[in-house]
Amino acid sequence: xxxxxxxxxxxxxxxxxxxxxxxxxxxxxxxxxxxxxxxxxxxxxxxxxxxxxxxxxxxxxxxxxxxxxxxxxxxxxxxxxxxxxxxxxxxxxxxxxxxxxxxxxxxxxxxxxxxxxxxxxxxxxxxxxxxxxxxxxxxxxxxxxxxxxxxxxxxxxxxxxxxxxxxxxxxxxxxxxxxxxxxxxxxxxxxxxxxxxxxxxxxxxxxxxxxxxxxxxxxxxxxxxxxxx
Ligand SMILES: C[S@@+](CC[C@H](N)C(=O)[O-])C[C@H]1O[C@@H](n2cnc3c(N)ncnc32)[C@H](O)[C@@H]1O
Numbered sequence: 001x002x003x004x005x006x007x008x009x010x011x012x013x014x015x016x017x018x019x020x021x022x023x024x025x026x027x028x029x030x031x032x033x034x035x036x037x038x039x040x041x042x043x044x045x046x047x048x049x050x051x052x053x054x055x056x057x058x059x060x061x062x063x064x065x066x067x068x069x070x071x072x073x074x075x076x077x078x079x080x081x082x083x084x085x086x087x088x089x090x091x092x093x094x095x096x097x098x099x100x101x102x103x104x105x106x107x108x109x110x111x112x113x114x115x116x117x118x119x120x121x122x123x124x125x126x127x128x129x130x131x132x133x134x135x136x137x138x139x140x141x142x143x144x145x146x147x148x149x150x151x152x153x154x155x156x157x158x159x160x161x162x163x164x165x166x167x168x169x170x171x172x173x174x175x176x177x178x179x180x181x182x183x184x185x186x187x188x189x190x191x192x193x194x195x196x197x198x199x200x201x202x203x204x205x206x207x208x209x210x211x212x213x214x215x216x217x218x219x220x221x222x223x224x225x226x227x228x229x
Pocket of ligand 1: 018019020048049050051052053054055072073074075078096097098099113114115
């Protein structure tokens with residue numbers, strides 16, 4: 001099926017009317033390109049909500065052979081599509097809910113396309129705490145929000161952007177236009193988050209398990225419930 005039809009059919013779950021434009025995708029990977037151009041160490045990259053893979057394609061074009069990319073996607077149709085499209089070594093598609101993802105090590109760079117617009121504020125906060133825990137200290141998180149009047153519904157997210165944002169870019173050539181944010185996750189000691197009642201864990205649990213979400217567990221997870229609400 002045409003990827004746009006998937007988006008339209010499942011609009012509440014995907015949170016978008018269409019995949020991201022190549023302009024948005026190329027802007028999203030600007031900092032990754034800079035990092036791969038000057039950083040000799042191999043990078044661990046994570047993409048949350050890759051959908052049909054528009055952003056994935058841009059990430060792959062910025063990656064070096066020694067870098068690794070994991071993707072976490074809750075929609076099984078998209079997972080099958082992604083596995084067919086991206087067969088290079090070092091790339092993994094993990095079917096499941098971001099909130100249940102439990103990798104064995106944190107990431108240097110996290111890309112996220114999770115549609116917060118359609119998720120309750122409490123679940124959005126949980127997702128942000130999870131994302132912070134998946135990121136290495138000083139790691140980067142790039143994500144976008146569609147431009148609308150109710151821009152930051154989640155206070156936790158708003159404060160993170162205020163404290164950690166290193167770049168904001170408005171991308172008009174996307175449907176709908178989007179604001180792209182890149183955050184640098186500072187060490188907990190220097191973070192304003194602490195002492196403000198917004199504690200988060202920087203260390204990923206030692207358990208080296210990536211959970212595959214089955215039908216039942218996905219149904220019972222908070223975000224899935226919220227997405228289908
Ligand atoms: C707005 S679409 C973005 C797709 C693609 N990255 C793009 O930019 O075109 C959001 C994607 O996030 C996925 N998603 C939503 N909630 C999720 C969750 N809790 N865990 C993993 N993926 C999720 C949806 O299935 C969808 O593919």
